[in-house]
Amino acid sequence: MEPREAVTPHVRTWRERAGVGAGELARRAGLTRQALHRVETGAVEPGIHTALRLARALGVTVEALFELAPEEMLAEGADLTPGARVRLARVGERLLALPLGADDSLACAADGVTGPRHADGRWPVTRTGGDDLAARSLIVAGCDPSLRLLAAAVPEGAGRLLVRPLPTGEALSAVARGEAHAAAVHLWDARAGGLDHSALEAALGPLGATVYRLWTWTQGFIVAPGNPLAVRSAADLARRGVRLVNRPAGAGSRVLLDAWLAGAGISPTEVSGYDHPAASPVDVARSLQAGRADVGVGPQSVAAAHGLAFVPVQVEPVELVVPSLHAEHPALRAVLDAAASPALHAQLATLGGYDAAGAGRPTLVLPGRKSA
Known part of the structure; x- marks a missing residue:
């Protein structure tokens, strides 16, 4: 089986924004307060039915309540440092990361941010954009x-x-x-x-x-x-x-x-x-x-x-x-x-x-x- 991506919960944020207490939200969603607490803290990931009931109770989308962790990709690149804002492109089978220069970095959107370089010389890049432009760059x-x-x-x-x-x-x-x-x-x-x-x-x-x-x-x-x-x-x-x-x-x-x-x-x-x-x-x-x-x-x-x-x-x-x-x-x-x-x-x-x-x-x- 493929590894599951981590999920970041935003249930508490939306509950407090709506002015709804934990007990009331648990009642509306058909949960115990203990179960809601585990969902809000990320201790457990809710099933699809629970996620839908919580979204309906707060009047928001499931995507607003639960966010997948940013996708991480391994890229090759020169002149990179950890924390560099980069743009990505695929050349054949290779994924390349190009650092945004000082001027561009202040004015242009980045595709991702680099982490510490791996032992094989590649750089982990945490995606910051939703649209994958790498194949069209x-x-x-x-x-x-x-x-x-x-x-x-x-x-x-x-x-x-x-x-x-x-x-x-x-x-x-x-x-x-x-x-x-x-x-x-x-x-x-x-x-x-x-x-x-x-x-x-x-x-x-x-x-x-x-x-x-x-x-x-x-x-x-x-x-x-x-x-x-x-x-x-x-x-x-x-x-x-x-x-x-x-x-x-x-x-x-x-x-x-x-x-x-x-x-x-x-x-x-x-x-x-x-x-x-x-x-x-x-x-x-x-x-x-x-x-x-x-x-x-x-x-x-x-x-x-x-x-x-x-x-x-x-x-x-x-x-x-x-x-x-x-x-x-x-x-x-x-x-x-x-x-x-x-x-x-x-x-x-x-x-x-x-x-x-x-x-x-x-x-x-x-x-x-x-x-x-």
Whole structure:
């Protein structure tokens, strides 16, 4: 037999709210006072007839009087701590828990709260919501801050987009490991003048995938207001007194920067701060605001959002890479439709540097490598 879930009684609360004494309620429900006391304290669980008589006597539902204990699930996840507010998603057979960041945790509903990690590395999650959205949640890994706007544009009830903020290289690795359904990537191939297909194939290995256009964004140099150091090109990064904040190896913006430096004949060793990476475009902007750097590489939208100046260098595509095994995910169509919606395009236009023409359309099919 399956273990029975614990039941929390609220009979006394409703009895006192109704102003009914214990003896009177026991009489109405056909119980002894001792039997009612055992029900109210949780010492015994009432049968269906007793529960119905108590509900009728107090004029409430059985569900109001007796509550099942919150469901506990075991999930996998990184960057978790006991007591973390999380959202849940299923990737294949795995249940993953994504922590809500500090800002989101204050504004967004959580699916559950983590307990102490088990010996097998999984985290017990006590559900806090009634609707199990895990099977209808699409995890997209990527560093484009506008993915949160895309998530907000998915209609309620059509599924849910959960954003896992990771640089492009790490986003693709997360997909290959089964820790995300899709990756939003920008990976420039200077020789081909577009998305680096070979890098995608190498990252995904045997996984076939479809690549969908999201939008293009303008990338360049984020600098202090007024651009006091007059940074205009990659060659200026080698000047004395110019401090760079970089992105991690494998990040799309790092790939761009390396191409720009190579085009200018500049070695990374000549650039102060080349080895000082920031985890996200937003962290690049915060480094400049804090005075820890003078210039960083990132999108125009991030510079504008943080009141910083921007030197445009290149327009670059941002694409959604979806492995074939997730092609039928129930939320994918809703996400692609949201990406193509005029309402989202209007919002992107206010950020600066985005062009969403053709959003949601497939641009490439990767057949995947055959295993040896």
